[in-house]
Amino acid sequence: MRSLRVLGVGWLMHFKLLSRSSFNSVLGIVYPLFFATVAFFLFREGSPHALLYASLGASVMGIWSATSTAAGGALQHQRREKTLELMVAAPVHFSLVMLPITLAMSTIGLYSMAATLAWGRLVFGISLHIAHPALFCLAVAVTVVAIGMCGFLLAVAFVRYRSAWALGNLLEYPVWLICGFLVPLSLFPGWVRPISWVLAPTWGMRAIREAASGGGSLLADIGMCAGLGALYTAIGVLIVGRLLRSAREAATLSLT
Amino acid sequence: MNSLRIFFIGGAIAYRALFNWLTPWIFVPTFLVAPIFQILLFVYIGRSAGVQSDEFYVVGNALQYAAIPCIFAMSSTITDERQQQTLGFILVSPARRLPLFLGRSLPVIANGIFVSAFAFIVGGAIVGIDVPASAVGPLALAIAVSAASCTGIGLLSAAIGLRVRETATLNNIVFGTLLVFCGTNVALDELPSWMSFISQGLPLTHGIEAARRLVAGQSLSSVSGLIAAEALVGAVYGLLGYGLLRFMEWQGRRLATLETA
Helix, strand or coil: CHHHHHHHHHHHHHHHHHHCCHHHHHHHHHHHHHHHHHHHHHHHHHCHHHHHHHHHHHHHHHHHHHHHHHHHCHHHHHHHCCCHHHHHHCCCCHHHHHHHHHHHHHHHHHHHHHHHHHHHHHHHCCCCCCCCHHHHHHHHHHHHHHHHHHHHHHHHHCCCCCCHHHHHHHCHHHHHHHCCCCCCHHHCCCCHHHHHHCCHHHHHHHHHHHHHHCCCCHHHHHHHHHHHHHHHHHHHHHHHHHHHHHHHHHCCCCCC | CHHHHHHHHHHHHHHHHHCHHHCHHHHHHHHHHHHHHHHHHHHHHHHHHCCCCHHHHHHHHHHHCCHHHHHHHHHHHHHHHHHCCCHHHHHHCCCCHHHHHHCCHHHHHHHHHHHHHHHHHHHHHHHCCCCCHHHHHHHHHHHHHHHHHHHHHHHHHHHHHCCCCCHHHHHHHHHHHHHHHCCCCCCHHHCCHHHHHHHCCCCCHHHHHHHHHHHCCCCHHHHHHHHHHHHHHHHHHHHHHHHHHHHHHHHHHHHCCCCCC
């Protein structure tokens, strides 16, 4: 119960903090809209029937965008704010302090998702018909949580790098590209697909599309997305213990 | 002589000192890898939507990505003076402002040219586009003029950064605007007319169009008008940026706001 409270209160606090940041909130909404706008123009010109496909894909791009760069540099940010030592010294597992930060980042992406869908509707006239509204909400929620968990893994994996935000930023385009947000996986060479399959956003995107269109394997996709998210968290928890021990032994926790 | 020293040596020192993306940990992912993925992203979106050729996206995105070094580096080499608490020292110095500010733009332009050329060569090789040998020289000119032109808008962004705290947000919005408006991925005649109209006054629009025509086999003389237009647009933004920098400096002194943002 205490762990859930730490997660919940941490998530709410960081969500409020991020919402006050123009870089994370305003830019988080506006930046994916530029890419969505280009995609809408291209699909409107070439494949108007695929505009709903593009609208849903572009909306999930914002969730990943809000997470990748910010999560990559999350620990560095805490270090710069001089709060990292306090977080490590807190009497709960460090993962319970860190995970709410990346979950809040991916939740911020919901602003972008809503803005992109509204932009598509208002400017490009893309109607959003959802076959299973409840399952659509579930798919979105699971995708947000799984992307937040992926962000947690990035945050702890990049902890040794002073410029971790750049590595997180680097992952923005590749995940947009190979998770099927705007391009069907069938267009890629065969060796790309296994990489897509181990990325939770791929399954989240599929689940969201199927919930909207009424497709068949919706629950299986949601399950895969949630399962991969849990796997990222488990790996992150394992890594974070080793990294913290190493940082304490070498007295490098606060080095920037 | 002193102005030349400030322009060349001072500019290079300021660039190296203030633009902290030159470390390989940032330079490689941000300037070498990311543009390749931007090219691939739009090549595949184009294939998925069934519009335009691969060359169209390689040329557009390779040239447009110069906006990242040109805008971010230009604003960083000026606004980070405040972060380093050296802005006051710079502005009380008797150095002439033209070489002081514009000297910083030379390394920025060189970086923009390098990033664009790298993205074009590597992105083009991955996707497999053919460029006529006769187009290489003129293409290099188009890339150089586009990078310089983009640095002009970077100077404007730097000037705004003297009063606005969130320069990263501002620079990303400028980058996104250029992505949508300049015909990078959507042909200008497919954009609404008001967007095409605005694009004529933005850097990169004419440079990208010139580069596309060169790749298609046209001669330098046939695109010289476009390259000249690109240079003119860049010069106008450069002048506006320099004027705004002087205005911000003057206003900062008058209102004692140099350090407030």
